[in-house]
Amino acid sequence: xxxxxxxxxxxxxxxxxxxxxxxxxxxxxxxxxxxxxxxxxxxxxxxxxxxxxxxxxxxxxxxxxxxxxxxxxxxxxxxxxxxxxxxxxxxxxxxxxxxxxxxxxxxxxxxxx
Amino acid sequence: xxxxxxxxxxxxxxxxxxxxxxxxxxxxxxxxxxxxxxxxxxxxxxxxxxxxxxxxxxxxxxxxxxxxxxxxxxxxxxxxxxxxxxxxxxxxxxxxxxxxxxxxxxxxxxxxxxxxxxxxxxxxxxxxxxxxxxxxxxxxxxxxxxxxxxxxxxxxxxxxxxxxxxxxxxxxxxxxxxxxxxxxxxxxxxxxxxxxxxxxxxxxxxxxxxxxxxxxxxxxxxxxxxxxxxxxxxxxxxxxxxxxxxxxxxxxxxxxxxxxxxxxxxxxxxxxxxxxxxxxxxxxxxxxxxxxxxxxxxxxxxxxxxxxxxxxxx
Numbered sequence: 001x002x003x004x005x006x007x008x009x010x011x012x013x014x015x016x017x018x019x020x021x022x023x024x025x026x027x028x029x030x031x032x033x034x035x036x037x038x039x040x041x042x043x044x045x046x047x048x049x050x051x052x053x054x055x056x057x058x059x060x061x062x063x064x065x066x067x068x069x070x071x072x073x074x075x076x077x078x079x080x081x082x083x084x085x086x087x088x089x090x091x092x093x094x095x096x097x098x099x100x101x102x103x104x105x106x107x108x109x110x111x112x113x
Numbered sequence: 114x115x116x117x118x119x120x121x122x123x124x125x126x127x128x129x130x131x132x133x134x135x136x137x138x139x140x141x142x143x144x145x146x147x148x149x150x151x152x153x154x155x156x157x158x159x160x161x162x163x164x165x166x167x168x169x170x171x172x173x174x175x176x177x178x179x180x181x182x183x184x185x186x187x188x189x190x191x192x193x194x195x196x197x198x199x200x201x202x203x204x205x206x207x208x209x210x211x212x213x214x215x216x217x218x219x220x221x222x223x224x225x226x227x228x229x230x231x232x233x234x235x236x237x238x239x240x241x242x243x244x245x246x247x248x249x250x251x252x253x254x255x256x257x258x259x260x261x262x263x264x265x266x267x268x269x270x271x272x273x274x275x276x277x278x279x280x281x282x283x284x285x286x287x288x289x290x291x292x293x294x295x296x297x298x299x300x301x302x303x304x305x306x307x308x309x310x311x312x313x314x315x316x317x318x319x320x321x322x323x324x325x326x327x328x329x330x331x332x333x334x335x336x337x338x339x340x341x342x343x344x345x346x347x348x349x350x351x352x353x354x355x356x357x358x359x360x361x362x363x364x365x366x367x368x369x370x371x372x373x374x375x376x377x378x379x380x381x382x383x384x385x386x387x388x389x390x391x392x393x394x395x396x397x398x399x400x401x402x403x404x405x406x407x408x409x410x411x412x413x414x415x416x417x418x419x420x421x422x423x424x425x426x427x
Contacts, residue, residue: 032143032144032147033140033143033144033147034144034147034148034151035147038151048169049144049148049169049170050169050170050171050175050176050179051179053140053141053144053176053180054176054179054180057137057180058182069139075143075146076139076143077140077143077147078139078140078143
């Protein structure tokens with residue numbers, strides 16, 4: 001039996017890129033940092049706050065997200081939304097995710113035969 | 114008193130460039146408040162919730178590094194191998210050259226042969242530390258400025274021709290040569306360095322009369338041994354001619370030494386006069402022990418080289 005440590009590292013590697021995909025999908029509906037974190041967690045994407053917050057800013061710098069300050073509620077919050085560029089990149093990422101899933105399926109079937 | 118959140122924000126923002134601080138401060142404060150609120154709504158005390166949230170966010174410097182994409186390593190994988198190669202290459206010969214030159218200058222121009230070894234070792238060490246520091250600094254700067262070195266890509270042509278592991282490593286050869294240099298330097302050192310400082314008189318350990326022939330002859334053998342070390346390194350392994358040369362040089366050094374020891378001609382007679390225990394049979398004991406040690410070392414070295422040559426030939 002492999003150690004939990006080894007398993008954890010592999011799962012982490014596998015999950016790493018999917019946080020970006022999940023964020024770009026989720027932010028089609030504008031949201032602020034912590035609310036996004038909770039939504040992602042609820043949908044099976046547990047991510048650390050200290051990973052997600054810097055990631056959002058990086059995606060904004062890359063032009064994949066736009067942001068807007070919302071001052072209507074109890075405290076001002078920065079709302080992020082997936083930009084057109086972000087949507088285009090997301091399209092490519094989702095295609096690739098599907099391709100990976102298909103390749104794995106084919107491989108499994110191929111080995112099974 | 115400022116709250117833990119204020120202190121956390123200040124610690125994080127300190128490591129973020131000025132122009133981005135204000136906005137990041139607002140956003141991060143809002144995020145922290147959101148997280149605390151969520152926990153207090155669940156019935157937790159505010160103080161405990163704040164602590165928990167900040168602990169979850171972790172070391173503020175690390176968080177700031179994530180925000181600014183700053184590297185948390187001195188030299189990353191991109192430059193590590195080049196850095197290591199440059200460092201190793203420079204350290205193999207520059208400190209040794211500087212040390213030897215300093216020692217020689219000190220002994221000749223400076224006229225202080227006694228202080229030559231110390232000065233050489235010290236300057237060699239200083240040079241090594243300086244090289245390590247400046248090379249590492251250069252690569253750390255490259256890492257942070259993201260400068261491309263435009264180094265040629267690795268190709269299969271760079272593969273070393275040798276597939277067998279070296280029997281004679283560079284470290285071994287360098288160590289042997291340094292040892293031989295020290296041995297050569299010891300002979301003039303013991304002659305010039307005051308052995309007894311009590312009345313200021315200089316008493317060399319070895320009979321000064323031997324400088325007429327035997328000591329220069331031994332120095333020649335030691336220098337020839339350095340040549341053998343270089344030849345051995347170039348061959349990469351022990352070969353039978355090298356074993357023969359090694360045996361000859363060992364004998365050329367040991368035979369005169371043993372003969373001088375057994376005929377009581379090695380130690381300075383004035384030194385023996387000075388010490389009662391040397392006068393009363395101590396000198397003979399010293400000679401006998403030295404003869405045995407020399408014989409054991411020579412025999413062991415020759416057998417060892419022959420065994421290695423056989424292994425290398427196999």
